[in-house]
Amino acid sequence: MASLKRSFESDPFAQNISSKVYVRSTKSGKVQKIVREVYLRQDIPCSSRLCNACLKIAPRDAANRPIPFVLSDKPAGTSVFTQGHYIVPDTNAFLSAMDLFEQSSAFYDVIVLQVVLEEVRARSLPLYNRLISLTKSEDKRFYVFFNEFRLETYVTREEGESVNDRNDRAVRKAVKWYNEHLSKTSKKAPAVVMLSNDRDNLRKAKEDDIPAYSLADYVKQLKDGEQLLDMIPEVEERDALIEKKPGQFLYPEYYTLSKMNTGVRNGLLHQGIFNVSPYNYLEGSIRVPAFPKALLILGRENINRAVDGDLVVVEVLPKDQWKEPSTQVIEEEAVTKNENPDTEEGSDLISEKERKALQEEAKRTLAKTTEGHALPTAKVVGIIKRNWRQYVGHIDQSSVSSSAAQGRKQDSVFVIPMDKKIPKIRLRTRQVAELLGKRILVTIDAWDRTSRHPTGHFVRSLGELETKAAETEALLLEYDVQYRPFPKTVLDCLPKEGHDWKVPASMDDPGWRDRADLRDLLICSIDPIGCQDIDDALHARPLPNGNFEVGVHIADVSHFVKPNNAMDTEASIRGTTVYLVDKRIDMLPMLLGTDLCSLKPYVERYAFSVIWEMNSNADIVGARFTKSVIKSREAFSYEQAQLRIDDASQQDELTNSIRTLLELSKKLKQKRLDAGALSLSSPEIKVHMESETSDPIDVKTKEHLPTMSLVEEFMLLANTSVAAKIYEAFPQTAILRRHAAPPKTNFDELANQLRVKKGLDLSVESSRALADSLDLCVDPKEPFFNTLIRIMATRCMMSAEYFCSGTQSYPEFRHYGLASEIYTHFTSPIRRYADLVAHRQLAAAIEYEPVHPAVRSRGRLEAVCKNINVRHRNAQLAGRASIAYYVGQALRGKATEEDGFVMKIFSNGFVVLVPRFGIESLIRLRDLAEPEPAATYDAETYTLTTTGSREVKVELFQKVRVKVTDQKDETTGKRGVKMELVSTY
């Protein structure tokens, strides 16, 4: 009888085969045991340029190209390892101090072990991705050594040994092997040093004679070690602290993950994104599907260490604890000013002042709960996912002790983040003196139950507060804008000819394939003054049958940016070009954006054209899409174009065609408004700069010219036409843009305010009804009132978003603001990635080129949409913040009196909008007079009446006279405007 049984040893392969067994639990809670094969080999190179033995066994890929060796033959030394050294960090070193490894001053020639890489991946995907990008960077010289596949460095788990201990042993074995291996190459071989923050691991390494240091000890050996020291989080100290004072917990403990999961599934707990109110740092809210309105989370204890943006689980509080949203402004700096960062542990969770603020709040709400205004409140019971990032801030001057400002002693200070929604961060640093008055970048490491504030560590300094460079960089970091110069791999994707690139002269050239020759059309572009990246150009001409041919020509970016190359990937990450007052952060390299793609006048350019036939009523008779070659006759600014139209003596063909376009655009606009398109408003202003120093000198509101809506109308039309076309071709994967109808409850507050204060009615049934009722919101005495209401209505809207057509049903495609059934972005491919994707889809739809898999893989498109939605929003916010900064700079040292309007009213202050500068600012009661006047706030009529030291009555929508000055906010370090109430009208 033959037997299936066989001895493992008899197999010639056996010694090279091992298996990896691990257990994982699935989403449904099942436990699975996974067994994987591991083939152990001896041809994994050490990748040191010193080693000749490994060079022979360097692996080759299918095209027979060997992998280049990474580790330098002349690695840098330290005070201990003068002969040079390679670094082998263990997992906790990467997890706690990834910023350190990204430094350009040190940490070169790093060996990343496979076992470490696997552990990093299991613990944190973002950190894993950062580590992977380090291994891909050529100058940092990070090499991934697959120690688990190399026979000599593979270790099997011993009985009773924990996985962590086994992995630590694997790291030590790999370090040992490396040292022995390299010692064969030469006498003065570089040392291989293990870095770990695990004391146990370090001790065992010392026993085995393996060079090993803790991060702090290692950094001290480096030349500029002092500065790097701050970037090491103090894990050990924190551990000791917990041991010391077990009873002193300030915050309730989080629930276990399984308890939260069951709770959420049963509907007892709710999961959502935690948001902090911009006016009150002790009030948060969370939107959960189970409730139509957001749940309130009030007070430190209920917020329980959640930070704005975290994904949290909350529990609804009993009904007797339900409250009204606060009508008071509470700012963290004002309330917690005098806290001492060092004597943290002993104090109560809620400080005396906070308690007072809450007390007042409670009194007010108690009086009203009977009226049934109370909203459900909740408390945070656990955190699913932290949304911590790096924060820009500055050190709170008042938290610095005088001795720390001089010495090199490590000291605790508070960092106040620029973003007011983020709590103060406790930071331990040795360089307080240098960092005072600087913009700095910090990250949060942890937030323990024993600590009132989160603890973090210093990443780097951006420069002096209020210098242009530091503030701009701070802004870009805060809004996560990718502003580093384009890497070489991206620039390699540009056409070889550079600026000399031209449309090929010969029509037989492959670039001309399927392109319409539109060079003889009278095409021109109309843009803001000084615009370099010209996305679009237009033409119109009468047809023999009395209709008009109208063309919109868009820069053919997809010709230059091919899917999935480095440039495309970079652009998809950047998502959009960001416009700041003095700076533009491009999505695509300059060469393309401002030259080769840009539809500059007098030169031939590739374009993607949408051409309609329209009758004189601006009804579309037919439309066609084609790639083309055009030659723009002129690049007008809005003002120039307007002058030309208005000048009756200009009767040339080009001017007349612009006149035709203007006529048609007016009809298009009327049609759109008839369909219910909203004309919304946001305060738009422009900062005038001195041309040489680029210092801001004046602020103006933007003027609106008819030529602007000319361009806008045709762009909207092109976008709509293209949207319909790509949806027809790719019903599942077309990239579209939608604007959801806002929930009615969003307008409750505004409608009520209008009814009470002005006796006006706001109907929100449809966009048409809203548009009509907004038209009726006028105050004959105050022309700006209508704009004010439009600004406030705009803030009640949802934001528009990109999406992939397969993810929504057709009725959901609607663009509420434009009252269009379907919409996309097509007309600005130089500055928006969504447009580039739409270009590729349209090109495939008209069978110009085969469908590229990247533009029809739904999963990928969804990821792209998700990213560009975020980027788009951040770009807008960054642009606004930049304007706000420059307005502050422009007003520096000036004091002007302006008219303003009350937009929002609290029980201890009110917000005034000044249309002249497009700024809004809070005026607190204590700003009105000294001492702070007493006030009564009537929430029913939105009236705040002060008595005592100054008597005024402030109502919502009221016109007021304010004095606008600049002021450097000591707490946030921002220069902002400060308003003082002069008089009420």
Add this chain to the structure above:
Amino acid sequence: MPLDTSAYSLALLRVDGRRWNELRRIHAQIRTQAAADGSSYLEMGHTKVMCVVNGPSEPGPRRGGVATGGGGGGGGGQSKNAEVAVNIVIAGFSSVDRKRRGRGDKQVFELQSTISQALAASLHTHLFPHSTINISLHVLSQDGSLLAALINAATLACVDAGIPMTDYVAACTAGSTSTYAANDEGADPLLDMNHQEEQELPGLTVATLGDSDRVAVLVCESRVQVSRLEGMLAVGVDGCKQVREILDRVVREKGIKMIQEGTVERGVGLNDMELD
């Protein structure tokens, strides 16, 4: 958590430590069940299958007890050629999720019919009219390349059963190191995919007839760029040749052993075989 297939580019190593052109360990035995006409046991990595062949046999008076899954090759009953009936049982414990497959599982039907047609191309079915060759395959453990392992096991069992055939039908899988959507021009082809690679990467199964480049089976169920297909196919066909060598060695070793043990007499054709 172990790394996934995207880590390949870091050091040209796959998730289990192989290079792009390496097979997993293949272990095979024949004549594992003395009672059957032919039998085999085959492991490709952690994919473990066994095969039992009965026949060719003329149908008895009452036939139909045997489930005829894939009757694709040859006619059956009254036809001139023997019918190759393949029946696959996938044990519930063979995969991690322990999913029980019912009798009417379409994927199993497809496997059966593919194997049946592949073997019918090599077996001399015309020698056995009106009869049936019953091939029973049992999957004990799954770790990718299941179809390839089943074909190889069936070939070995047919050899053991002594059914005349033109040559071995040897199969293996080939894949590519990056996904379809990544559209990476520099993607390497991969030989012999395990379960994780099959889940994450595009792949195909190919079987060739003996030493030749004649392809007997080609199954590709994932999306992959046409430009990568040629490389994958070349690597796959090359892999089939290596598999054939291994199968051939297994058969020869067993033959030598049987002669040494006196189970069979030394035949004429075995003169050229080295017995020590």
